[in-house]
Amino acid sequence: MDTEAHHTERDRSSTPEERSRSARVSGGVSEAVPEDDALVDSAADSTDGAARGRLSWRSAGVVGLACTVFLLLLSHFVLQPFLIPSGSMEPTLQVGDRVLVNKLAYRFGDQPRRGDVLVFDGTDSFVREPAEENPVAGLLHGAAAALGLAEPDETHFVKRVVGVGGDRVVCCDKEGRIRVNGTQIEERYVFLGDAPSKAPFDIVVPQGTLWGMGDHRSRSSDSRDHLGSPGGGMVPVDKVIGRVDWIGWPFAHWTTIAGTDAFAGVPAPGSVPAGAGGHG
Template sequence: MTDSDAQSPERDRPASPPTGWRRWSRSVRLWVVVALSTVVLTMLTSTFVMQPFLIPSGSMEGTLQVGDRVIVNKLAYRFGGEVQRGDIIVFDGTGSFVAEDSDPGLLGGLLRTAGAAVGLAQSSETDYVKRVIGIGGDRVRCCDDQGRIEVNGEPLDEPYLYPGDQPSNVMFDIRVPEGRLWVMGDHRSDSADSREYLGSPGGGTVPEDKVIGRVELIGWPVDRWGWLRSDHG
């Protein structure tokens, strides 16, 4: 065998990628892992603990403005905590405020879930934000001789009402069933709330098991940042 027939070890060995390429590839993989981990952690937190919620309408003005991003505490009622009058809640209106949830499709559902996780979209078109006025067993009526809403015969002091609004321009008198809630927006003249569905099953009340969580604070815009307190009238 001649020298020309011999196989050189250097000739058989595959060329190694440049050192710079390996470093860049490793860096890309690291950032992909970090990004995916961040997305998964954000979505898990949003699903089970705290969720940003985009305020889509003026029904809670002037407490909440259109475009506010609020933080919803999903654990507020999970471990023995009870919904109280005055709490601002986010709930699923399916079966009380709307007949059934619309199906956005697989892609639409994924995009909506991702947007909701960072407060850029509603998690569902059937999610609502309102203030709790009556809980199970309460008699809620409108109105007394001074135009105030009464709960169990006691008039409500409602400093959160939108300036110029009356407590209600709809007359009602309802006993809230156990396990359900009577909810209203702070901007009474611009809120489709329990009063709107008096003739529906449940008489406009919302099942407690449809409550997603309690609104705790305004996170965005920064000039409106602040904690929200429940006002129990």
């Protein structure tokens, strides 16, 4: 039996460009695709792109917040950046240096030693209780200071320990040097050209406190300036925030804060007879 062939006529009214838009090739097989579907796909792609963009910004914000919280926790418990606002510790620390304060240095039974450079809260020893400030402003400033981005609180100080509890600290002997428990101290860290102290003093450091002085003696307001204050210029050990162990910024100043052997020959407190180690 003869079979009649049926031919499908192509739509001759369609142009090649229109036919191309209305066909999609998949695995070599042409499939007819309505033009409206193509528009929907394009709109969906645009929507997905915008959603991905919002998700990307949101993810970046979450990561940024998590990093900030981590740094604040690290600063509060372990290692706090501290901006040096003055020249009272030159040449050891320069104005604008950001030092790293080790908050674990005295957490496990160790005590501050002579020669240590410390950051401490000077409330009731160097300064009176500060006036109340706007809570929000205080919180923001505290967070910025904790990250080393702002100057520290006005109650925070950085000084070098010259005397610990029980020490007798005297200035000055015939050679113009400080004596601790009768031993003359060779203070090579003091700013070049500065005298150990222009103000004479003869004190015994009470137990549980420290006698602190700046390395730039002529520019430092320290224990010497607060002898008549309620705390007598002594810093309670429990007000110590931590030990300055490193300069972290600027990179040109990056270094560890080296210890000093200036106090190596100082005898233990109480081993010096009364009256010894005076002005001479």
